[in-house]
Amino acid sequence: MRSLNIGIIGVGVVGSAVVKILEQNKALISARAGAEFCLKKGVVRDIAKAKKRLGDYVIPLSTDINDVLEDESIDVVLELMGGVHDAYEVAKKTLQKGKALITANKAMLAYHRFELEQIAGDIPIGFEASVGGGIPIIRTLKDGLGSNHILALNAILNGTSNYILTQMFEHNKSFANALKEAQDLGYAEADPTLDINGYDAGAKLLILASLAYGINAVPEDILIEGIEGITTDDMEFAKEFGYVIKLLGIAKRQDDTLELRVHPTLINRDCMIGKVSGVMNGISVLGDCVGESMYYGAGAGGEATASSVISDLIEIARDTHSSMLGFSESIQTSLSLKAPKDILSKYYIRLYTQDKPGVLSQIAQILGDNHISIKAFLQKEHQDKGVAKLLFSTHTSKESDINNALAAFTSLSSVLSEPYKIRIQD
Amino acid sequence: MRSLNIGIIGVGVVGSAVVKILEQNKALISARAGAEFCLKKGVVRDIAKAKKRLGDYVIPLSTDINDVLEDESIDVVLELMGGVHDAYEVAKKTLQKGKALITANKAMLAYHRFELEQIAGDIPIGFEASVGGGIPIIRTLKDGLGSNHILALNAILNGTSNYILTQMFEHNKSFANALKEAQDLGYAEADPTLDINGYDAGAKLLILASLAYGINAVPEDILIEGIEGITTDDMEFAKEFGYVIKLLGIAKRQDDTLELRVHPTLINRDCMIGKVSGVMNGISVLGDCVGESMYYGAGAGGEATASSVISDLIEIARDTHSSMLGFSESIQTSLSLKAPKDILSKYYIRLYTQDKPGVLSQIAQILGDNHISIKAFLQKEHQDKGVAKLLFSTHTSKESDINNALAAFTSLSSVLSEPYKIRIQD
Numbered sequence: 109m110r111s112l113n114i115g116i117i118g119v120g121v122v123g124s125a126v127v128k129i130l131e132q133n134k135a136l137i138s139a140r141a142g143a144e145f146c147l148k149k150g151v152v153r154d155i156a157k158a159k160k161r162l163g164d165y166v167i168p169l170s171t172d173i174n175d176v177l178e179d180e181s182i183d184v185v186l187e188l189m190g191g192v193h194d195a196y197e198v199a200k201k202t203l204q205k206g207k208a209l210i211t212a213n214k215a216m217l218a219y220h221r222f223e224l225e226q227i228a229g230d231i232p233i234g235f236e237a238s239v240g241g242g243i244p245i246i247r248t249l250k251d252g253l254g255s256n257h258i259l260a261l262n263a264i265l266n267g268t269s270n271y272i273l274t275q276m277f278e279h280n281k282s283f284a285n286a287l288k289e290a291q292d293l294g295y296a297e298a299d300p301t302l303d304i305n306g307y308d309a310g311a312k313l314l315i316l317a318s319l320a321y322g323i324n325a326v327p328e329d330i331l332i333e334g335i336e337g338i339t340t341d342d343m344e345f346a347k348e349f350g351y352v353i354k355l356l357g358i359a360k361r362q363d364d365t366l367e368l369r370v371h372p373t374l375i376n377r378d379c380m381i382g383k384v385s386g387v388m389n390g391i392s393v394l395g396d397c398v399g400e401s402m403y404y405g406a407g408a409g410g411e412a413t414a415s416s417v418i419s420d421l422i423e424i425a426r427d428t429h430s431s432m433l434g435f436s437e438s439i440q441t442s443l444s445l446k447a448p449k450d451i452l453s454k455y456y457i458r459l460y461t462q463d464k465p466g467v468l469s470q471i472a473q474i475l476g477d478n479h480i481s482i483k484a485f486l487q488k489e490h491q492d493k494g495v496a497k498l499l500f501s502t503h504t505s506k507e508s509d510i511n512n513a514l515a516a517f518t519s520l521s522s523v524l525s526e527p528y529k530i531r532i533q534d
Numbered sequence: 535m536r537s538l539n540i541g542i543i544g545v546g547v548v549g550s551a552v553v554k555i556l557e558q559n560k561a562l563i564s565a566r567a568g569a570e571f572c573l574k575k576g577v578v579r580d581i582a583k584a585k586k587r588l589g590d591y592v593i594p595l596s597t598d599i600n601d602v603l604e605d606e607s608i609d610v611v612l613e614l615m616g617g618v619h620d621a622y623e624v625a626k627k628t629l630q631k632g633k634a635l636i637t638a639n640k641a642m643l644a645y646h647r648f649e650l651e652q653i654a655g656d657i658p659i660g661f662e663a664s665v666g667g668g669i670p671i672i673r674t675l676k677d678g679l680g681s682n683h684i685l686a687l688n689a690i691l692n693g694t695s696n697y698i699l700t701q702m703f704e705h706n707k708s709f710a711n712a713l714k715e716a717q718d719l720g721y722a723e724a725d726p727t728l729d730i731n732g733y734d735a736g737a738k739l740l741i742l743a744s745l746a747y748g749i750n751a752v753p754e755d756i757l758i759e760g761i762e763g764i765t766t767d768d769m770e771f772a773k774e775f776g777y778v779i780k781l782l783g784i785a786k787r788q789d790d791t792l793e794l795r796v797h798p799t800l801i802n803r804d805c806m807i808g809k810v811s812g813v814m815n816g817i818s819v820l821g822d823c824v825g826e827s828m829y830y831g832a833g834a835g836g837e838a839t840a841s842s843v844i845s846d847l848i849e850i851a852r853d854t855h856s857s858m859l860g861f862s863e864s865i866q867t868s869l870s871l872k873a874p875k876d877i878l879s880k881y882y883i884r885l886y887t888q889d890k891p892g893v894l895s896q897i898a899q900i901l902g903d904n905h906i907s908i909k910a911f912l913q914k915e916h917q918d919k920g921v922a923k924l925l926f927s928t929h930t931s932k933e934s935d936i937n938n939a940l941a942a943f944t945s946l947s948s949v950l951s952e953p954y955k956i957r958i959q960d
Contacts (some may be wrong), residue, residue, distance in 0.1 A: 125823075129823050133682070133822070135865065136681075136683060137680070139861050139862060139863040247678050251848070252662070252670025252673050252674075252842075252845050253845065254845050254848045383806065396559070397668070397841035398668035401669055402829075403828075403829060404806055404829075404830070405827030411823040414823060415679065415681050418823075419679065419680050422677070430854050434566060435565050436569075438565070
């Protein structure tokens with residue numbers, strides 16, 4: 109049986125799970141791949157720490173990255189080190205040395221996937237682990253749904269933020285308490301910024317969009333908002349009107365215009381993606397032939413992510429890879445990104461105002477002036493005396509009109525807090 | 535650009551959708567495949583009928599199957615004719631002529647998939663459309679989850695029966711009325727036998743099991759029960775205790791024993807697979823690395839099924855196929871099928887008895903004698919005077935014990951109807 113030599117750069121949570129599973133499920137994986145895998149070298153910063161993490165599982169360790177990159181016997185490099193710049197350099201060198209590349213690094217791919225595809229030529233690049241952890245969503249878009257024009261993606265791509273939102277919704281917790289709990293349980297990093305502010309989900313959405321549309325966009329090109337501003341008041345409104353709030357990665361194509369955005373979103377509680385709770389991920393794909401399909405599973409965790417890394421190893425051993433991003437020929441048409449200000453959506457708006465006559469009429473006047481009409485309204489007493497809590501949703505409006513209205517609210521002396529909006533997806 | 539010539543045998547609902555989508559999405563599909571597809575010949579029984587179905591879409595038609603099989607310029611044959619024996623002959627001849635084969639025929643594959651893989655050798659066989667319609671579940675098990683030992687599958691694989699059960703559950707309809715409605719809406723055939731009696735789902739489960747476990751089993755080897763016996767009483771019990779009733783295809787591995795069975799099942803209303811309603815399909819896969827993942831989408835319909843057929847065409851054009859059932863080497867271990875009588879499960883039981891003192895004690899006595907203990911009990915008045923309706927669930931019991939108890943109930947003069955059982959899956 110053929111044997112492939114593997115080098116791993118970064119033997120952390122995912123890397124050590126790869127080592128473990130390759131050993132534990134050896135017979136099965138060889139039977140599927142038609143090859144054996146030999147763990148040649150793992151590169152780490154701290155050998156003692158890595159040994160502790162590996163426990164009984166073994167891979168020769170080194171602190172010198174060239175022990176992998178310059179080793180001509182190594183066929184496949186697993187880039188599991190994280191970060192953008194250095195990881196890109198490693199990926200480039202790997203390909204330039206003629207070695208196959210597997211990476212789980214969404215932040216790096218968000219910027220460099222098209223360059224890497226270019227550099228690779230016929231050399232395989234696997235990146236199933238970069239989006240949706242153990243869910244084989246990369247293959248699904250490249251291969252399984254290949255005959256479909258993708259009309260829309262609606263995806264929960266970050267388990268940490270989904271856990272926080274689920275706790276807030278189901279157990280009435282504040283954002284701060286839910287985040288603290290996620291950290292205590294190990295679902296959130298000590299610095300959870302990229303999970304919370306939407307950038308992790310944004311990187312993943314961009315990778316999916318390149319598979320679905322062939323579009324080369326980077327995080328700076330698209331609207332990305334996080335979940336930091338969400339309060340229990342917003343959850344209360346969601347419950348009252350049959351919604352849940354999810355951090356959604358959204359792609360929406362109409363003719364030659366594509367919307368790509370990541371933000372908290374009110375969605376119908378009964379749609380399949382609305383049922384994805386806790387740390388789980390889910391990707392709903394709307395194709396022109398297949399209709400809606402949905403892919404659900406663990407979006408993070410060592411073993412789930414390693415499951416995807418090894419699926420790429422099997423594909424490389426089978427020699428059944430196609431071009432990295434799934435297009436043999438470029439389909440670069442006139443597809444252009446829609447500017448955020450032109451988004452059409454329904455909106456939910458939260459306002460705290462003085463509780464006195466005439467305020468509502470001012471608010472209503474501003475909405476009317478900006479062509480915005482109200483769909484549902486919930487006014488509840490605020491815990492502070494003299495303060496009214498106005499929660500309402502609008503019919504479909506233009507983002508720029510909404511922003512103008514919110515700016516006008518802010519300038520009213522009767523409005524006591526920065527107005528907050530959440531987009532609604534039907 | 536390379537061009538592949540296609541012959542279609544059977545230009546019905548799926549075949550004509552393939553013709554339509556290949557034309558409508560031509561640029562996209564060519565860009566993904568790196569090839570063009572030329573529709574060389576479609577074989578049908580009735581040319582006038584096929585022309586009517588095709589409308590503006592064109593494929594040269596013939597009534598002679600040899601116009602495809604003997605045409606040396608045809609590279610790929612789409613077997614979309616249905617049936618078992620004749621379809622198998624066509625599939626064999628296709629491969630013997632060195633042509634690639636794509637089939638959506640689950641009934642044929644339920645019996646002949648291993649022989650076809652043998653005959654094919656290096657010739658590609660695509661069968662993504664045979665299970666789950668547009669859901670790429672074949673690829674997912676062959677490729678995406680390849681590093682996992684599959685611990686369990688829980689799958690809704692038949693849209694017709696799922697529609698009927700959903701209508702019964704949500705709208706309190708009788709089985710007969712829900713079936714009638716499914717027929718009126720075109721979701722059920724004039725003869726819905728194979729949808730209703732579980733055999734369609736059984737064929738699909740067997741295909742999935744061969745991908746997950748490499749096991750070669752046929753419908754006669756496994757337990758298959760349909761939904762014909764379910765009544766609104768059963769739905770009432772389900773609602774009362776937080777369940778839904780689904781026709782589930784179940785695979786469950788424990789060490790070297792594999793359970794494969796299809797039957798109506800009470801499952802928790804809140805699990806992901808419990809949320810798959812109407813004509814939709816869903817497949818929950820439990821892998822040892824990835825944990826639970828779930829795949830959801832349209833399980834039938836011309837365009838959704840054609841979406842999968844064309845994904846196989848793209849794979850063939852890319853020349854990225856692996857062995858049909860996903861194993862390069864046989865993994866035939868000592869894996870053996872569990873006999874139905876040895877199944878361990880919780881059960882729900884429905885009994886109509888005389889409404890008089892002493893009956894419940896007889897029932898309880900029989901349960902105790904067969905080592906069965908009750909978990910939940912619901913007794914409601916029957917519309918007929920003097921009749922008691924007893925609905926109860928058991929703790930985990932052995933199938934043979936349950937069957938003995940039901941036989942003993944039947945012999946009681948106080949039991950007025952054939953006892954009915956539904957297995958419960960936690």
